[in-house]
Amino acid sequence: MLNRVMVLLLATVAAGMVSLSNAGLVELESVPVSSDSQDCLSCHEELHPGIVSAWRQSRHSRITPGEAMQVQGLGLKVSSKEIPERFLNVAVGCAECHTQRAEAHAGTFDHGGYEVHTAVSPKDCATCHTQEADQFSRNLMAHARGNLVENPLYMDLARTIEGRVARKGQQLDFTPADPLTQAESCLHCHGTKLEVMGFKERDTLHGLMDFPVVNGWPNQGVGRKNTDDSLGTCGACHNRHQFSIEMARQPYTCKKCHVGPDVPAYKVYSASRHGNMFSTHGKEWNFTNVPWTVGEDFTAPTCASCHVSLLADPAGNEIVPRTHQMTDRLPWRIFGLIYAHPHPVSPDTSIIRNDEGLPLPTNFDGTTAKDFLINASTMAERKENMSTVCRSCHGSAWVDVFWERFEQTVQTTNADTLEATKIMTDIWKSGYAVNHLAGGSPFDEAIERRWSDIWLFYANHIRFASAMAGGGDYGVFANGRYHITKEIMELNEWLTTQKKVKGGQEGKE
Ligand code: HEC
Ligand code: HEC
Ligand code: HEC
Ligand code: HEC
Ligand code: HEC
Ligand code: HEC
Ligand code: HEC
Ligand code: HEC
Structure with missing residues (x-):
């Protein structure tokens, strides 16, 4: 260079x-x-x-x-x-x-002689930032809306979380959430669909003016469907109208969506040694230099350093290229659906079908829908990409043991999920709860919620604690291993009690 x-x-x-x-x-x-x-x-x-x-x-x-x-x-x-x-x-x-690109946007309006659209999309940014827009479109994030709303099983889960609940006789009945609630709930992060409903005159400081009425707007969800049909919003990480690289490199920007008990990346990071160093020394680091020089500009990684950034050494040599396709550095999908698994090949996960024909990347018995997932050599490449980042500050022995422990954690949490799922399957087969195979939902009964807590909250906490280099407590007592074993005990005891009381034949509903 x-x-x-x-x-x-x-x-x-x-x-x-x-x-x-x-x-x-x-x-x-x-x-x-x-x-x-x-x-x-x-x-x-x-x-x-x-x-x-x-x-x-x-x-x-x-x-x-x-x-x-x-x-x-x-x-x-x-x-x-x-x-x-x-x-x-x-x-x-x-x-x-x-x-x-006024003609490409359904929401274009005449604004004092100018053809203006409000929602500037990734395709508009692509005029100058082609590479970022191309890469981002191959990211799961750009597809986050479709991955949810085009998947009937995930929407069934959504219905039991954000939907309206009403008691009918002895039963609870869930109806899907209305669009305004959806925009406040799942779609706040996953992204709404912008739909132009018509135009409306508003009285402004400059007199009467026509503006479009756009359902689903405003929204900064990562997978938003835009008025030009493009997917995603760059604004999820790049605040308008400053579009500062500094903000994109701060972990708080990702925290907005990656903090919950199901996706605890930020929580775990902020408790980790990397996060401790960011809180202590971050004030002295340089968050605007491009390329970002390891050692000179910062001494411990933020989310961006490990997942996105172009990193260089002090001599100006490239360590890793920038990528807006974050899966480039990720062999594993650790977010359990319902088990952790190799990353999907296509960022559109709604096309995946498991052996049971369900739109899930894994089967209930813990095996994977492998035709839809990356193979071992792609996994190895991606692992090497991430390891190159680590090796700019750590020796290779440190990094190798990290992966060994992390991959063991993937295996053991999957094994725990399998045990829990075996008990749950016994519960369904015995008729004590009604699942999708019997015309019901696997998510809408209290005992099913205990089962889903196991893979959605606890297994994920343990895996994220391991992946984000040690948010220690999050792997054990704070929603970690302690809770997985406790929930498995209770699931098992619940089943045993039902068998004693009901004798294993009659079902509900
Ligand atoms: C004659 C004054 C005037 C000019 C010139 C003008 N605007 Fe506006 N613009 C307004 C007013 C008034 C509003 C409404 C503000 C409100 O509702 O609070 C507005 C609203 C907007 C909105 C928001 C629309 C929405 O969906 O609510 C955008 C985007 C916008 N202008 C962009 C532009 C751009 C780009 C230009 C130049 C090509 C421009 N404006 C030129 C007065 C103007
Ligand atoms: C680099 C591209 C870019 C430039 C330059 C830009 N905008 Fe925007 N603007 C955006 C994006 C992106 C949004 C977010 C819209 C969305 O997707 O919801 C936005 C939103 C807006 C909105 C609606 C915001 C709200 O909170 O109601 C207005 C009004 C607006 N811009 C006006 C302007 C004006 C005036 C300028 C010039 C000073 C300007 N924009 C320059 C990209 C741009
Ligand atoms: C017409 C060309 C053009 C368009 C359209 C455009 N940009 Fe830019 N962008 C630039 C230029 C020029 C720079 C400054 C480059 C430099 O400093 O060397 C820049 C810089 C940036 C930066 C880096 C800022 C920093 O602090 O280093 C970001 C992030 C960015 N743009 C995002 C966006 C997004 C998001 C959109 C769409 C909403 C967009 N841009 C639309 C030309 C464009
Ligand atoms: C606070 C932001 C946020 C909200 C709100 C949210 N999610 Fe997510 N969701 C995420 C993040 C972040 C991921 C990615 C997790 C990962 O990769 O570690 C994700 C991933 C998913 C996935 C995986 C999709 C796939 O195939 O790749 C499903 C399913 C999902 N969420 C369901 C839901 C449902 C249902 C709701 C509403 C009840 C919801 N989410 C609300 C942030 C959110
Ligand atoms: C507006 C919400 C939002 C913000 C902000 C956000 N994410 Fe995400 N992220 C998501 C959702 C939703 C998914 C899950 C998409 C799916 O599974 O379909 C996701 C998925 C991911 C994934 C999984 C891999 C992939 O291909 O997408 C990574 C890694 C990730 N995000 C990292 C980050 C980082 C790093 C930041 C900050 C620089 C960030 N995210 C900011 C919502 C967000
Ligand atoms: C999930 C968060 C996230 C989203 C969404 C996102 N970016 Fe970025 N972007 C980042 C991060 C983090 C950086 C800092 C990368 C680095 O340090 O090298 C960045 C950097 C940039 C830069 C600065 C390049 C430079 O050399 O200064 C541009 C330009 C950019 N992004 C454009 C876009 C465009 C265009 C989109 C939408 C297609 C987009 N980004 C969507 C996180 C995101
Ligand atoms: C030290 C580097 C490092 C830092 C810092 C870091 N991560 Fe990670 N991240 C990893 C590794 C390693 C994995 C696991 C690799 C895999 O899933 O294949 C991972 C996994 C993830 C995943 C799961 C991806 C999936 O598809 O299931 C998400 C989402 C994520 N990180 C987001 C974040 C966010 C948000 C931050 C900041 C709060 C962050 N990471 C900080 C290294 C890092
Ligand atoms: C920019 C430099 C930098 C990068 C990149 C980096 N680390 Fe670190 N890491 C550090 C520093 C500094 C410490 C603190 C050492 C100490 O506490 O004495 C640390 C600590 C750790 C710890 C110890 C956590 C604990 O609490 O005991 C682990 C594990 C770790 N890093 C793994 C990784 C992995 C895996 C990667 C790549 C995915 C990575 N690091 C990338 C600088 C970095």
Whole structure:
């Protein structure tokens, strides 16, 4: 790679008037704004000072795509090789994002002569950030909405969690949640579908104006379906209108969605040694440099360092490339459905069918729907990608033992889930609860909830504690092994008691 001084010198000659930014990149002192965007600013400066000042602080207002493309080496932030002429020599302003690809967006409205759409989508960003948009589309996250709503079994689970419950006779009856509740619940993270319902006149400071009425908006869910039918939102991690890399690299950004008892990544990270170091020394670290230099810019990883970031050594050599396809560094899907398993091949998991014909990546007996999952050599490649990150701070013996313990944890938690599922299957077969095979749901009875807690909460806690390098208590007493064994004891005792009382023949419902 060219060293930074050389990059700056070359860029200085090319750009004329430049000054240095602390990131070691070029930055124009004054960047021309297109006349369209100046028009937007003339009203919105007063209407939305918050939006305009966030944009002024962003790199989009401070460097033109043409300038950005001249950066050589790892500091290059704009991945598109060709960017249409009209964008090259102006700042990326309001009009550059909100009026491009107007014909592709169902929600486009006439706004004082401009064809504007509100929900700027990954395909709009792709004009300048092709690589990030391509990679993100191959990520589970971009498909998070479809992976839930196109899967009848998962929607059945959703119904028993977010749906309306009413008592009918002795039974409880669950009906699916209404759209407003869904947007507040599962789809808050997984993403809503933006649907243009029509247009409505609003009385504004600038008189009557027409705006679209969009069901499902606002929403920043990772797998949102947009008004141009593209999937996902970059805004889930990149806050508008600052779009700062600094925020994307902080663990708090991921915490919004990765914190619950089912997906406790943040909790476990914040209790781990890596998280302790981030809380103690993070204030002194540099979160804006690109590439991100291990040792110089930071000394312990955040979520981004292990899962996404382009990392370099102090000599400027690349350690790992940036990836918005986070599965590049993940051999295992540790989120149990209902067992941990190798990652799915396609990010669209709604296409998976197990041996029983259910849309699940594993069978109830613990084996996998292997045709839909990555093979051993892909797993090995991905493990090596992640290990390369670890080895920038740890010796290989440390890293190898880490994987050995982690993979053992995957096996033992799967074995616990299997024992629990055997007991549950006995309960269903004995008729003490009614599952999907008998025309019911495997999720809507109290005893079934105890079974699902085992794989959804406790097995996941133990695996995340192991994967995120040691949120110690989360693997044992805080929703960990203590709870798995306790729940298995109680599940078993419940079944034994039922058999004593009912003698094993009559069912419910
Ligand atoms: C004549 C003044 C004016 C100009 C010029 C103008 N806007 Fe607006 N814009 C408004 C007003 C007023 C609103 C409504 C604000 C509200 O409802 O709080 C609005 C709302 C919006 C919204 C939100 C729409 C929604 O779905 O609620 C977007 C996005 C937007 N403008 C973008 C732009 C862009 C991009 C430009 C330049 C191409 C622009 N505006 C130019 C006055 C203007
Ligand atoms: C880099 C692209 C980009 C640029 C530049 C940009 N926007 Fe946006 N804007 C977005 C995104 C992304 C959203 C989030 C919309 C969504 O997906 O829900 C948004 C949302 C908005 C909204 C609705 C927000 C709300 O809370 O109601 C308004 C209004 C708006 N932008 C106005 C502007 C104005 C004015 C400018 C210029 C100062 C501007 N935007 C520049 C991408 C951009
Ligand atoms: C017309 C081109 C263009 C479009 C469209 C565009 N960007 Fe950018 N983006 C840029 C340029 C230019 C930079 C600054 C590059 C530099 O500093 O070298 C940038 C930088 C960024 C950065 C890095 C910021 C930092 O702090 O280092 C992020 C993140 C980003 N853009 C996200 C987005 C997202 C998300 C969208 C869509 C909502 C988007 N961009 C749309 C051109 C664009
Ligand atoms: C706070 C954010 C959040 C909410 C709310 C949320 N989820 Fe999730 N969901 C996640 C995350 C994060 C993952 C990925 C976990 C992982 O990979 O470790 C996930 C993954 C899933 C998956 C796996 C999908 C697949 O095939 O890959 C299912 C199923 C699921 N969630 C169901 C639900 C249901 C049902 C609800 C509502 C009752 C819900 N989620 C609400 C964040 C959320
Ligand atoms: C708006 C919510 C949200 C935010 C913010 C978010 N995620 Fe996710 N993430 C999800 C959901 C939902 C899934 C599960 C998708 C599925 O299984 O269909 C997921 C899945 C994942 C996965 C599984 C692999 C894959 O291909 O997607 C990883 C790894 C991940 N997220 C890491 C991160 C990191 C790191 C951050 C922060 C930089 C982050 N996420 C921010 C909601 C979010
Ligand atoms: C799940 C969180 C997440 C989502 C969603 C996401 N990003 Fe990022 N993005 C990150 C992280 C983390 C970084 C920092 C990477 C690094 O340190 O190298 C980043 C960095 C970037 C950069 C900065 C590149 C540079 O060299 O400075 C750009 C541009 C970018 N993302 C564009 C996008 C676009 C476009 C989308 C939507 C298609 C998107 N991102 C969606 C997490 C995300
Ligand atoms: C030290 C590096 C490291 C850090 C820091 C880290 N992770 Fe992980 N993460 C891993 C490893 C290793 C795995 C397990 C590998 C696998 O699943 O194949 C993992 C697994 C995951 C998974 C499960 C993926 C799946 O498909 O089931 C998610 C989601 C995740 N991490 C999110 C996060 C979030 C959010 C943070 C920050 C709060 C974070 N990680 C911090 C290394 C890290
Ligand atoms: C940027 C440097 C850096 C990276 C990258 C990194 N670590 Fe660490 N890690 C550290 C430091 C520093 C410590 C603290 C050592 C101490 O406490 O003395 C640590 C501690 C640990 C611990 C000990 C936890 C405990 O509480 O005992 C484990 C396990 C670990 N790391 C595993 C990993 C794995 C696995 C990866 C890759 C997935 C990784 N680390 C990546 C810097 C890093």
